[in-house]
Amino acid sequence: MRTPAPETRPVALTIAGSDSGGGAGIQADLATMTAHGVFGTSVITAVTAQHTRGVESSFVLPREEVAAQLDAVTGDFAVGAAKTGMLATTEIVRLVADRAPEFDFPLVVDPVMVATSGDRLLEPEAEQAYEDLLGEATLATPNADEAEVLSGVEVVDADSAREAGEAILETGVDAVLVKGGHVPGETVRDRLVTESGVETFEHPRIGTQATHGSGCTLAAAIAARLAGGEPLESAVEDATDVLARAVRYYSDVGEGHGAVNHAVELRNAAAREPTAEAVRTVVADLVDRDVSRLVPEVGMNVVGATPYAESVAETAAVEGRITRTLDGVRPNRGVQFGASTHLAAVLLAARESAPELRFAVNCRLDGAIEDALAELDWTVAENGLDEDVFADSEAPPVAVIDRADVGQEATVKLVAEDAETLAERTLELCDRLE
């Protein structure tokens, strides 16, 4: 017999409805908890027949069955934090409110009332019952509409969000995160209101309607982080960052708008090593072929972004760049994340409009190279001439010329969706020069 090697992880609990479509509810919560490295447990309040287009029907479980699940979980597991989602009825809101004083762990209340699709998930009478539950909670996470129902303050901007948050604090909840997703504007501002003040977390709005499951995922991410021992403010801030990425790289499933990507951080972490390895392969190809002719005075680099990269720290490149030697070219050190700043910034900027681009290399620019570029059947753009050369993401350019300022070296950057294509194109350009 082999010796088992068990691991102990923090335990989180979700008290919510089942979404057969997998984007929201219990399914979103458990996926998010798993992606955060915590063990997820659940108390199901209602079973919805749901997909990416809306809710077909909903069956609320008997109060006793909800209570039995709650007893089963809290009576056995060392729950580190819990969150509530769809509570469906006054009866269930009251049940959780009655049990909450016994909870020796933080409780996040997402006061789910209406789904993104417009379908009601809470009987209207139950809105009042939320007051008692909030009084027992650590954090409430209402969107603008829910904050208005709970506070009577219409949330239309950052000031009214703070006002609504302050009014909700009067229920006795420790903190209120008034979410900004439903407030129009290019920047989404989530405001965390506590007795000691207001903190604002900002993210650029993403041009998608695939936000199904966003509220569930955010509250579950906060609960998972609290279960892991993270303090409230940083748990909230980090969870809003996770959600921004989960929305940008949403799961394109179903015939509706899709759902948020619950596992995006996990996938991003898993993509790091293959990305670094792909950069190493390109570098090896460039060394084998001896691309000296293409190496700029400042040195050459090859950069690879994970499919979800948003920062330089999520791009891999050669530390110390690739430089010419007497008999060829050589990478100065190994491939590391965060090793490129300039080329990584160019790639990240391109990814704003063309997120499918993942690899780039910078090459020398001189007359012969420009002639070779013209001979190749590539779309070549010039930085500084067009507004955003990547804005037409139907056909993003293959090469971008940077004429550079006085005292700086002009270069051409090649970009590609995958490492093989980048290597092929770089070698093709090199071949043309002979």
Ligand SMILES: Cc1ncc(COP(=O)(O)O)c(N)n1
């Ligand atoms: C079971 C269940 N719980 C919560 C939501 C809200 O999620 P969303 O507003 O993103 O549709 C939902 N649609 N279904």
